[in-house]
Amino acid sequence: MTPDLVEKTAELVAIPSVSRNEQAIADHVEAALRSTPWLGVERIGDNVIARTELGRAERVAIAGHLDTVPVAGNAEPRVEGDTLFGLGSCDMKGGVAIMLELATTVAEPEYDLTWCFYRGEEIDRSENGLVQLFEDRPELLKADAAILCEPTASLVEAGCQGAVKVRIVLGGKRAHTARAHLGRNAIHRAAPLIALVATWEPRSVVLDGCEYTERLSVVGIEGGVAANVVPDRVQIAVNFRFAPDRDEQLARSYLRELFGDLIDPGQGDSYEVLDTAPSAHPKLTHPVLARLLAATGQPPRAKLGWTDVATFAAHGIPATNFGPGDPDLAHQADEHVTRESLDAAWSRLAALIGR
Numbered sequence: 001m002t003p004d005l006v007e008k009t010a011e012l013v014a015i016p017s018v019s020r021n022e023q024a025i026a027d028h029v030e031a032a033l034r035s036t037p038w039l040g041v042e043r044i045g046d047n048v049i050a051r052t053e054l055g056r057a058e059r060v061a062i063a064g065h066l067d068t069v070p071v072a073g074n075a076e077p078r079v080e081g082d083t084l085f086g087l088g089s090c091d092m093k094g095g096v097a098i099m100l101e102l103a104t105t106v107a108e109p110e111y112d113l114t115w116c117f118y119r120g121e122e123i124d125r126s127e128n129g130l131v132q133l134f135e136d137r138p139e140l141l142k143a144d145a146a147i148l149c150e151p152t153a154s155l156v157e158a159g160c161q162g163a164v165k166v167r168i169v170l171g172g173k174r175a176h177t178a179r180a181h182l183g184r185n186a187i188h189r190a191a192p193l194i195a196l197v198a199t200w201e202p203r204s205v206v207l208d209g210c211e212y213t214e215r216l217s218v219v220g221i222e223g224g225v226a227a228n229v230v231p232d233r234v235q236i237a238v239n240f241r242f243a244p245d246r247d248e249q250l251a252r253s254y255l256r257e258l259f260g261d262l263i264d265p266g267q268g269d270s271y272e273v274l275d276t277a278p279s280a281h282p283k284l285t286h287p288v289l290a291r292l293l294a295a296t297g298q299p300p301r302a303k304l305g306w307t308d309v310a311t312f313a314a315h316g317i318p319a320t321n322f323g324p325g326d327p328d329l330a331h332q333a334d335e336h337v338t339r340e341s342l343d344a345a346w347s348r349l350a351a352l353i354g355r
Helices: 005-013 023-034 089-103 129-136 177-182 186-198 248-262 287-296 309-314 339-353
Strands: 040-044 047-051 059-065 078-080 083-085 112-118 145-148 162-171 204-207 210-213 215-223 233-242 270-277 319-321 336-338
Touching: 005 083, 005 089, 005 339, 023 040, 023 047, 023 089, 023 112, 047 129, 059 089, 059 129, 083 089, 089 112, 089 336, 089 339, 112 129, 129 309, 145 287, 145 309, 162 186, 162 248, 186 215, 186 233, 186 248, 233 248, 248 270, 287 319, 287 339, 309 319, 336 339
Parallel strands: 059 112, 059 145, 145 319
Antiparallel strands: 040 047, 047 112, 078 083, 083 336, 162 233, 162 270, 204 210, 215 233
16 A cells, blocks of 8 residues: 555654754654664764665665755645645655655565665755765765655656856945945946846756756845945855756856956955855666656656755766655745655655565
């Protein structure tokens, strides 16, 4: 019988786990896994890893993050018919619920399995639990293939975009606003930069049948001194999501060149790369991932956004995204997941691992 995955997901949604506050949900996951006799379990901080050791010919890692973005009036789970609303229901406690259900009920899988529940995916990579595990305990994550249970509407979303976050500071000169001509308004200087981003034409590239469209956004702006002072400084944050045919270095170089003519160190301007995350090519030729794709009966789609598929790929492990929930609902205040999507993802993963 199909388990009641709406109820199991709602149980996880009810446990607050905004990034940097994953202890309670990690405790819950650890307790369930430790009561399962065929699993060897390790807890490293708020990351929980469970492994089978059955001597199978191949090992598959199945991973999901425990954290959510901040609350947006949606902290409490709410069920309406066959739909569960609540923070993290789509991204990605539905996927975590499926992982936990399969890990604790499938005693004789076709592959040896590594179940990885990790912290800090929704924040900077420096705090990403999977990245830290690869740095500190890579032997725990060694696998022939990997599946990230990110929301994909129970379809295969291959690869992922990379990301570059930059901070641009433009300088000016203070003056009284009644004599503004004696100053240089830094915020006004930001107008051409913002216009450049607003009118930027996105580039699309098709790789292995998956179309990736790049995105460029101003995501923050800070400036101003007082209502009667011409501002001498403005800070602009920009986020660039790049296609997998660029690596991090090419993406950084492209962005620096794009803004180059608008940044003048002689006027106190500066440009700083705050964070980067690698892209990942679609890698669906591995037999495990090919089987998963065939089970969906649909062609693969490009993953729009960054996921830890790129982290596995950086360590030579072919990986793909597959999980319940509409990815377009991720991070929205009304995010939700349906019973149909949960059941479809559960049944396909169960068939893959040999339930």
